[in-house]
Amino acid sequence: MVRKVSRRYRLEGKVLNIIMRSKDGVVQTDLYKMLNISSREGSRICLKLESWGLIKREKVLHKERWTYKLYSTRKVPKIDSLKGSPCFACQYFNRSCSPGSAISPERCELLDKWILTIGVGGADAEVKEAVASREEA
């Protein structure tokens, strides 16, 4: 089934993308020019994104006019706790690894190794070695 996406929905995505990619925020009036949209439509989209908590607006004086600078509020996810996890390099991840099957997280020895050695400074090297030997096998 093909899902139809409205023009407004697409614009919201584009606006969010531009704001997220910007190095130090985007001036709201510049955004209208970038996307070739009216200020009425642009400000409504920005307000909506702000109400959803996806962006933050800061009042600034730009070219002698008061406008808003838009910043993304989305935090970059951290994955420090997953360091050493064998799942990243595992060939069965997202394929045949599921509960009850021949390759399952319950019986995964690599997971055991990671869990048991994580407390003593992580098992990065050991797990990598084990993943490599499993790939070779």
Place this chain on the structure above:
Amino acid sequence: MGEDRLDAVSHLYTQIVGLIGGDEAIEVAEALIQLKKANEEQISSKTGLRVGDVRKILFKLYEKALITYEELKKEEGDRIKSIFLWMPLIDQVEGIATNYRRIILQKLREKLAFIEGNELYHCGKEGHKILVFDEAVENLFKCPVCGDPLFRMDKEEYLRKLKTLIKTIENEEKE
């Protein structure tokens, strides 16, 4: 603020690439970030890795949707040669990281339920199979690998470590 965010995204990108492909993959990813678009030979000369190794890493990263390519067709006499230009997909990395975390957390929870709900038997030798009660009975309480007697595993330490790991990942998710 924005600059910090871009740095953080690039850091996350290399972190994931490293977890998937190791240190050599990080070198390839960093070269791709700098070059923006490059073929295998250009990456090879930038990193000092062999073209074959670069290609292997590129396929691995492509499989995980961390890079993409553009195919250029070039006429060479009567043959058409394809040149692949590889590009990093940094925009996708936040979704990929969140996805990995969600799936790994789910796998760890499944493991926790399994460990809590079963009596486990092991011969004590590293790398040898851990058996549940039924399997241990079938094998007459002998290790199927070495034949040594199986002993009931003390799950306390394992469960403590597993629960701590799950809690750490959950807390990181909330941050």
